[in-house]
Amino acid sequence: MTTSTPARTDAEPVRRHIRALYAAGFTDRRIAALAGIAPETVSSFTRPINRAGNRKGVKRTCTTDVAAKILALRAEDALPGLVDTTATRRRVQALIAIGWPIEHVARHIGMTGNHLRLAMGRPRVYGRTAQAVAAAYDELKNKRPHRGGVSPIEAAKARRRAEARRWPRPAYWDERMDVIDDPHFEPMYGVTRRLIIAQDANEVMRFSGLTREAAAERLGVSKAYIDHAFRDHPEYAVEVAA
Template structure:
């Protein structure tokens, strides 16, 4: 069995040598130079195991300039957000970090635009998965439990614009499993399931089968799901938009190939349109 050779994200830190077995001459020289510094410091009795943190600080600032946040860096480097922030500003009354371990430096310096893991993402797909499961009768607190998330603020996700990448993945995994299960067979009472389905129907939350037909729309905040929208509602929506733009009722009817009486009727029947 062969082992795939990983390509290093860049060649300006020790990571390419230690983690990716890169043996470019300049990378070998950098590794050997760092080892010589360590041996000399150990011989002089000044070795603390820590190195200058300024290259790490500059790297974090450079990443920030291209839109990679400290949260993203922390997620990619598998460390805490506080550990990243300490390199660029005082945190909790302590001064900015001036020295760090070689391992920490290597992890942060390895983060780049090609391998960054976004810590926070758009919430649209997560919201629609929660709603789709609710349309099947799954209360959101039950979905949270299944996903290993706190039940306290799960419904708050519906009003947020962003969620953590970890939350998005947890809900996506739960969605793939729960959509094929009947809530009543998994500790959800008939009354709970019925109430949840009724609420979802009133809000016109599409079921998973709808998103199967519109997979590109699931995570697109600009995609408007026309779920169980009647032809009359669509006409009312278009008519209202034209009327608000100053078009007369007669010209609206002509454009939509309807009678003025029909336009008036659907506007009265659907005063809120499809929004």
């Protein structure tokens, strides 16, 4: 008994349509939920590098069933009245990280800085706000702030603010659009190995009562590495034995 192979079609029109949906404020999870397919299926059209960092070829074909489901989606028909704020907040933060003050981002979408701050602090925002921020994000992420009227002092202040809060830049999210709207995903941006070791050693030593030598052996590093990690991040050296 033989089984038929699903018919396939060119993936490029689907890829262009997905990017248009991104520009309208959609994410992989939103597209997947509306189309009734897996988020990984959506992300495979636009990101040749997966979340594990493995290079994969650009998808050239897809099944006609998947193509039909995605191409049937229309931004104006499917964008809900209220959406989770996570993706909107992260897009604004990413723009701030490359030098766009929130006032300039807000002005770009027809809002005041205070109104955009308030929106980012709420659990849900209007779909039209999410759409406007997504469109601004796609336009501004590749544009230098000074070309948009941002002074060097303003841009530097915005970048320092984002750096202090470890807000990822657009380049970080470009490879993680499938989780930009996931509130359970924690961006590991600007986190060094020493910081991770300092955090892990602190936890191991406090809860297991291990010495630095024993903690180092458990974590697979040298005691000297833990010493350096604690010197770099003294807040994690508190309440642990020498």
